[in-house]
Amino acid sequence: xxxxxxxxxxxxxxxxxxxxxxxxxxxxxxxxxxxxxxxxxxxxxxxxxxxxxxxxxxxxxxxxxxxxxxxxxxxxxxxxxxxxxxxxxxxxxxxxxxxxxxxxxxxxxxxxxxxxxxxxxxxxxxxxxxxxxxxxxxxxxxxxxxxxxxxxxxxxxxxxxxxxxxxxxxxxxxxxxxxxxxxxxxxxxxxxxxxxxxxxxxxxxxxxxxxxxxxxxxxxxxxxxxxxxxxxxxxxxxxxxxxxxxxxxxxxxxxxxxxxxxxxxxxxxxxxxxxxxxxxxxxxxxxxxxxxxxxxxxxxxxxxxxxxx
Numbered sequence: 001x002x003x004x005x006x007x008x009x010x011x012x013x014x015x016x017x018x019x020x021x022x023x024x025x026x027x028x029x030x031x032x033x034x035x036x037x038x039x040x041x042x043x044x045x046x047x048x049x050x051x052x053x054x055x056x057x058x059x060x061x062x063x064x065x066x067x068x069x070x071x072x073x074x075x076x077x078x079x080x081x082x083x084x085x086x087x088x089x090x091x092x093x094x095x096x097x098x099x100x101x102x103x104x105x106x107x108x109x110x111x112x113x114x115x116x117x118x119x120x121x122x123x124x125x126x127x128x129x130x131x132x133x134x135x136x137x138x139x140x141x142x143x144x145x146x147x148x149x150x151x152x153x154x155x156x157x158x159x160x161x162x163x164x165x166x167x168x169x170x171x172x173x174x175x176x177x178x179x180x181x182x183x184x185x186x187x188x189x190x191x192x193x194x195x196x197x198x199x200x201x202x203x204x205x206x207x208x209x210x211x212x213x214x215x216x217x218x219x220x221x222x223x224x225x226x227x228x229x230x231x232x233x234x235x236x237x238x239x240x241x242x243x244x245x246x247x248x249x250x251x252x253x254x255x256x257x258x259x260x261x262x263x264x265x266x267x268x269x270x271x272x273x274x275x276x277x278x279x280x281x282x283x284x285x286x287x288x289x290x291x292x293x294x295x296x297x298x299x300x301x302x303x304x305x306x307x308x309x
Contacts, residue, residue, distance in 0.1 A: 005032065005033045006031060006032055006033075007031050007033055009031075012026065012027065013029070013031075015029070019031045055083055056083060058082065059083045059088065060229070064229060064230070067263055067264075067266040067270055068219065068222070068268075069270070070082055071215075071218050071219040071222050071271050072271060074218050085218050085221040085222060086221065088221075088225055089221045089224060089225055092225045092228050093187065093224070093225075093228060095228075096228040096231070096232055097187050099235070099236075100231075130157070131161065131164075133158055133161050136157060136161060156306075159306055159307055181308055182301065185304055186301065188301075189297045189301050190224070192297060193290075193293060193294060193297055194217075194221065195220075196293050196297075197220050197286075197290060198216040198217045198219070198220040199213075200289045201219065201286065205272055205282075208272070211272075222267075223264065223267055227260060230256070230259060230263065231260075234252055234255070237252070261287075264283070264287075265280070265283050
């Protein structure tokens with residue numbers, strides 16, 4: 001709230017409505033004098049900053065320490081106190097992907113065989129005899145119809161030829177292009193997986209009429225945000241420890257996996273308020289469904305990467 005003098009006029013300078021008090025009941029703008037000193041500008045900035053920082057701290061604290069608490073608060077209408085779920089998801093996911101993909105990759109060629117010409121073998125989906133698409137098409141036309149490649153095989157082999165021509169059969173360059181394209185599309189896969197995950201929850205809890213699909217979306221957003229923060233923290237600690245420890249830090253991955261599962265279970269238990277037995281059963285079902293959906297989405301991601309490099 002500003003400490004500047006209130007205007008004597010009752011018209012809102014923002015929307016033109018009649019202001020009955022200090023704030024416009026239509027748009028919420030404070031009815032204060034236009035002119036402000038430099039000190040007042042700085043003071044206003046500090047007030048907004050501390051208010052926003054306070055909201056961030058409170059939101060993140062409850063997000064991590066109380067699984068599903070924010071989702072329940074949102075359902076109960078307590079929304080101004082915390083950062084809006086969608087705004088929080090966009091911000092946290094952006095920071096997460098910047099951090100996760102900030103490290104340099106060595107882009108080493110895949111070790112498919114021990115041949116000395118491996119670096120120049122290019123990428124191979126199947127038969128690598130054909131160096132040009134016309135040569136491949138002529139060879140296919142010479143075969144009986146039942147012996148020709150299927151539609152998918154044709155697409156893959158033609159793409160193989162195009163990729164090898166584009167990168168001069170240099171597997172090092174091809175791998176680098178695939179990894180770069182994979183990074184750009186990975187976030188899209190997670191964005192797509194969220195409504196799918198919410199749909200699975202909607203199916204599992206369909207009998208409970210008090211939950212709408214939007215409620216499952218909000219729960220999923222908060223869960224994804226918590227996952228991003230937890231993974232971010234573990235990755236940060238792991239990167240720091242790598243400077244001091246030369247040993248294997250795979251134990252971190254195991255601990256992270258367990259923490260994520262425990263958080264998910266606790267969130268389901270708190271949000272849907274079902275018995276432990278029902279929650280455990282649905283916990284295993286939803287994880288199995290997620291595994292299948294992620295495998296499908298990753299397959300799509302790999303194909304998109306192959307056809308867009």
